[in-house]
Each structure stands twice: as C-alpha cells, then as structure tokens.
Amino acid sequence: xxxxxxxxxxxxxxxxxxxxxxxxxxxxxxxxxxxxxxxxxxxxxxxxxxxxxxxxxxxxxxxxxxxxxxxxxxxxxxxxxxxxxxxxxxxxxxxxxxxxxxxxxxxxxxxxxxxxxxxxxxxxxxxxxxxxxxxxxxxxxx
Numbered sequence: 001x002x003x004x005x006x007x008x009x010x011x012x013x014x015x016x017x018x019x020x021x022x023x024x025x026x027x028x029x030x031x032x033x034x035x036x037x038x039x040x041x042x043x044x045x046x047x048x049x050x051x052x053x054x055x056x057x058x059x060x061x062x063x064x065x066x067x068x069x070x071x072x073x074x075x076x077x078x079x080x081x082x083x084x085x086x087x088x089x090x091x092x093x094x095x096x097x098x099x100x101x102x103x104x105x106x107x108x109x110x111x112x113x114x115x116x117x118x119x120x121x122x123x124x125x126x127x128x129x130x131x132x133x134x135x136x137x138x139x140x141x142x
Contacts, residue, residue, distance in 0.1 A: 004079050004092055004093060004096035005042045005076050005079065006071075006072035006075045006076055007039070007042075007046035007047075007069070007072040007073050007075070007076045008039060008040050008041060008042040008046075010068055010069055010072040011039065011040060011046070011047070011069060011072075012040045014059075014061060014065050014069065015040075015059075018059055020059065022036050022037055022040065025055070025059070028055075028058050028059075029047075029051055029054060029055055029058070031051070045076065045077065045080055046072065046073035046076050046077065047073065049070075049073075052066075052069060052070065052073065056069075071103055075096070075099050075100075075103075078095070078099065079092060079095065079096055082095060098117075101113060
C-alpha cells in the first residue's frame with residue numbers, strides 16, 4: 001500500500017464492522033474479488049462514486065460512514081494524481097497532512113490555516129532571498 005492512503009483502511013473498517021467478507025461485498029457490487037482486495041490493500045484506486053453509492057445502499061452505511069468514505073476516496077484520488085505527476089514523498093506527505101487538517105477544521109479555522117500557510121510561504125521566500133547574497137559572497141571569498 002502506498003503511504004498516506006485513507007480509503008483502503010476506511011472501507012475495510014466499514015466492511016468488517018458489518019461482518020462482511022470481501023468476497024460477499026465484491027459479488028454484491030459486481031466486482032472481481034481481486035479488484036476489491038487490491039482496493040483494500042491500496043494497490044488500486046478507491047471505488048468510484050457510483051459503486052460507493054451502491055455499496056452504501058446495499059450495506060446500509062450510516063451518513064457518517066459515507067461521508068468518511070467519500071472524503072477518503074477524494075483524498076486518495078488527489079494523492080494518486082500527485083504521485084502520477086512525480087511528486088516527491090515529502091510533497092505527498094505535506095499535501096496529505098494539509099488535506100487532513102483541512103478536512104477536520106471548521107470554515108473560520110480553514111481561513112486561518114490558509115492565511116498561515118501563505119505567511120509561511122512568504123517568509124520562506126524572504127529567507128531564501130536573504131540567503132542568496134551570502135552564498136555569493138562565500139563563493140567570491142574562496
């Protein structure tokens with residue numbers, strides 16, 4: 001399983017709370033058991049919205065379970081895109097942690113988080129700009 005994925009564990013927990021076997025769920029959803037196994041292991045992407053909605057109806061997911069599964073599927077799709085585009089491990093971890101924070105914060109808190117991240121970016125640019133002349137001086141002196 002790739003690090004930072006949320007859907008595999010979330011779906012497996014919901015399935016196991018109901019005492020359902022992978023094979024039973026796969027058959028009910030019209031999926032190959034290997035596909036569902038791959039999803040739960042994190043080697044395949046999360047269920048698409050249509051299949052997830054069908055699963056919720058068949059197995060009577062609670063609203064909270066469905067919200068968590070939708071969020072984790074969204075998170076994993078975004079992380080998957082980053083990995084496909086060549087993001088570094090550190091970049092993926094940063095984005096994943098940011099998504100987690102974003103998910104659990106209220107609207108005012110999100111505004112504050114975004115403002116703080118922007119300030120950190122501005123500070124990093126200033127520090128970087130201040131460090132450059134010093135590097136040039138050190139090279140010139142050697």
